[in-house]
Amino acid sequence: MRISTKGRYGLTIMIELAKNQGEGPTSLKTIAQANNLSEHYLEQLIAPLRNAGLVKSIRGAYGGYILADAPTKITAGDVIRVLEGPITLVEGIEDEEPAQRELWIRIRDAIKSVLDHTTLEDLASHSNDTETDGYMFYI
Template identity: 50%
Template sequence: MKISTKGRYGLMLMVDLAVHDDGQPVSLKSVAERQGLSEHYLEQLISPLRNAGFVRSVRGAYGGYQLTKAASDISVLDLFSLLEGPLQFAEKDIEDGLGQLWTRMEQALQSVLGSLSLADLVSFRQSDEHGYMFYI
């Protein structure tokens, strides 16, 4: 299984909105500049996120997008499921004798992604930016 640019960029967009969630809407242009992404592509990604209720749009000269929920209430699994569709390692009808393996791998992936919130990703990002070094 490979996560597409739709999933990766959608997640980058949502993390950026969470990082810059100060009560003011965030423009897609500013996200595109910070993340080095195409503004046009972000416009395509924001629509399903808005329709699913993860973000809301604010019109006007200082408009943009805001999260509709706290970052801690948005799971990575929910975002990937929306943007990527079902997370599967193999087609369910494959008769290769490995069905239990694929099922267990999917369950493990869903468990990990379901346990991570957008707030967790913001926290990971901030620790990376501060250059924390851990030595054992």
């Protein structure tokens, strides 16, 4: 139950685009350098985001990417769903054991609620928070 770097880096890209919104295209090179990530790897992550219509690309020199919609209209769920795939908490659809079904449903709903109510604007506006707590990321 881990969110891979796909989703995390994808969100990083989208947050950067949200911060630069209205200022012309932002290149992946810029984002990669600012976040110390591999530009080539980010290319692979933004391809599905483009195909999903979440970003628009401007090709050629001084090109880059812009958000396809306002930061208030794009949610973390939009991004995570594209990059982490059709997220299945459990795989077996015809689960022979109904005992666990309600548990997964409750967890799914909880995650879904958070993802779909957090917009890129929410995330971009917290970029300057600095408090850190490593344990916070363990369940």
